[in-house]
Amino acid sequence: MLPKAMSTRHPSVPFLCKMMRHYSDLSYIHHVGETPLKYISLGRLLEQTALEYPERDALISVEEKKKTTYSGLLDHADRLAAGLQQLEIKYGDRVGLWAPNIFEWNIISMACARAGFVAVTLNPAYTAQEMEYCINKIDVKAIICPDTYRKLNFYEKLCKIIPNLEQQTAGKLNNERTSSLSTIVLLSERKLGGTYDYNDVVAMASDASIKNIKENQCRVNPDHPVNIQFTSGTTGEPKAAIISHYNVVNNSVCCGKRNELDLKHHKICVQVPFFHGYGYTITAASAIAYGATLVIPSVTYNPLRNLNAIKEEKCTMIHGTPTMYVDLVNVQRKKNEDIYPEIALSGGAPCSPVLFENMRKHLNVQKVKSVYGLSETTAVAFQSMGSEDEYQTLNTIGHVGDHLEVKVVDEYNNVVPMGTPGELCVRGYNTTLGYWKDPTKTNEMIDKHRWLRTGDQFILQKDGYGKIVGRLKDMIIRGGENIFPKEIEDVLNTHDDILESHEVCACVRVRNGAQITLETIVEYCAGKLAKFKIPSQLKIINDFPKTQSGKIKKGELRKSLEGKI
Secondary structure (H helix, E strand, O other): OOOHHHOOOOOOHHHHHHHHHHHHOEOEEEEOOOOOOOOOOHHHHHHHHHHHOOOOEEEEEOOOOEEEEHHHHHHHHHHHHHHHHHOOOOOOOEEEEEOOOOOOHHHHHHHHHHHOOEEEEEOOOOOHHHHHHHHHHHOEEEEEEEOEEOOEEHHHHHHHHOOOHHHOOOOOOOOHHHOOOOEEEEEOOOOOOOOEEHHHHHHOOOHHHHHHHHHHHHHOOOOOEEEEEEOOOOOOOOOEEEEEHHHHHHHHHHHHHHOOOOOOOOEEEEOOOOOOHHHHHHHHHHHHHHOOEEEEOOOOOOHHHHHHHHHHOOOOEEEEOHHHHHHHHHHHHHHOOOOOOOEEEEOOOOOOHHHHHHHHHHHOOOEEEEEEOOHHHOOOOEEOOOOOOHHHHHHOOOEEOOOEEEEEEOOOOOEOEOOOOEEEEEEEOOOOOEEOOOHHHHHHHEOOOOOEEEEEEEEEOOOOEEEEEEEHHHOEEEOOEEEOHHHHHHHHOOOOOEEEEEEOOEEEEEOOOOOOOHHHHHHHHEOOEOHHHOOOOEEEOOOOOEOOOOOEOHHHHHHHHOOOO
C-alpha cells in the first residue's frame, strides 16, 4: 500500500475547476497580436516607406517654412550619415541630438539609424551641468545642436562645459571633464570655434560614401541600440534607458496600427517634443512606419500655433499630453476655429474623463485615444483599440498592447486577483535593453524573468483594459488610509471653473475671474469622494511647473509649496 504522500488518487473535478477559476481570475494577460513582429532596423523601415510613398510629405515645419518628402528624408539622412562618418564617427558611437523640434531633428535621428550610430535624444532645456552629466554617463562622442534658438543658447552652455572651446580644433576637442566628446556639429549661420557647420558636414558626403551607407543597411543589427532615452530623474540622477531598433520598429508598428495609421494617410499635428519617447517612437517612428505626415507647428511649444497648424494644414490627428490638451481646448474656446481632426491621442500622463469630453466638444475630434507606457517600455504598453465603448474610452488608459504580457502584483510580488490594485509589470518585445552601464538599476527594474516593474499602481480588467490608480511614490497616507492623487484630481477637474488640478495639497489652476475657496472645494467634493480623501488645503496656481514633455513636476511643485501651506 502506497503512503499518503505518494497516493495515485486524482484530485476531484470540483477541486480542479475551483483551481482553474482561481488562476483564470489572476491579473495576468498575454495579448497575442495579429500582425507579426518585424526583424528590421529603423533605417530599413524608412527605406521601405520611401520606396512606397516617395513623393508624400514626410515633414512640414510650419514656423520654419520647410518641408520634405519621404524620398527627400531618406536622401538627407543618408547624406548626413555619410558626412558624419567622415568625422570618424563609427558604428555604435553615441551621438547627442540636443535640439527643440527643428526641421532637421528627424533627419539627424534617421541619419544615426541608417549609419548604426546611437541617437542620444537630449532635452533642449538641459543646463550645462546636466549636459555634462549626460555626456559622461554614456560616453557621448559627438553632439549635434543649433547654436541658439530664442532663449536657448546651446553654444554658450557648451563653452561652460569646455571652457576653451572657441580656441579648439573641430573634431579634436580636448577636455578633461568630458574626455569622450570629440566632435560638435552646429546648425548655425555663424562659424564658431571648435565646431563643424552642419551644412559643411552634409557636403562632405561623396557619391561613394552615400552608396556605402545604402549598401551597409544589412549590417545594422536590429538587436543593437538605436536610441538612448534619459529618464526624468525625479528620484535622483537620470538613468539612460537603451532602446534597440527592434524595440522602436515594432512598438511604432503596433502603436500606429492602433492609431489607425494603416487605414488612411494622416497628417499629425505634433505638440510633443521629439526627444521624448512619445515624440521619438509614438509620433515620428509610427509616422515612418505608415507614411503619415508630421506637421510641426512651432520649434518650441505654443498652443496658439498648434491650433493654427491644425486649421491651416488640415491635420487629421493630434498628438499631445493632457496638459497640452488643456491649453489647446482653452485657446480653441476663445478662437473657435473651424477644425475637424479625426483622432486626438493623449499620453505621457493619465487623462481625466472631463478633459476627454472637452476635447471632443471643443476640438471637434471624432475619437479620443489613450496611450500608456514608459521610456523603459520603448513607449507604449497599453493603448486604445480601434473600436471601444464610451466607458473604456473615458475611464481606462486602453487595452494591453499586441504581443505583450502584463501582470499586476502585490508588495510581495504575488499576482493579485483581477480588478485588484497592485504594481503593473510588463514583459515583451518592447522592454529596454537596460540602463547604460548600470546593472544595479537595471536589475531593480527588470527581474531575471524579464518582467519590468513600472512603479505604477494599476488595476487590470478581464477585458484587457487597464486603469492607473497612481504612481506608488505619489501615494498619500492620511489617517492610515492610502490615497492616490489621480482619483481626487479627476473629481476636481469636473468643476466648471477649474482648468487643471494636482493633489499635493489641492493645487488648482482656475478660469480667469473665477473665485475658488477651500470651502467651495469641500462642498463640491462631498458625496463624490470619501471624507478622508477630500482636500484639507487649497492652493491656487497660475501655471504648474512642467517638463518639456508636458508632465507636471510634482516634486518641484511640492518644494515650491513647502512652508506655504
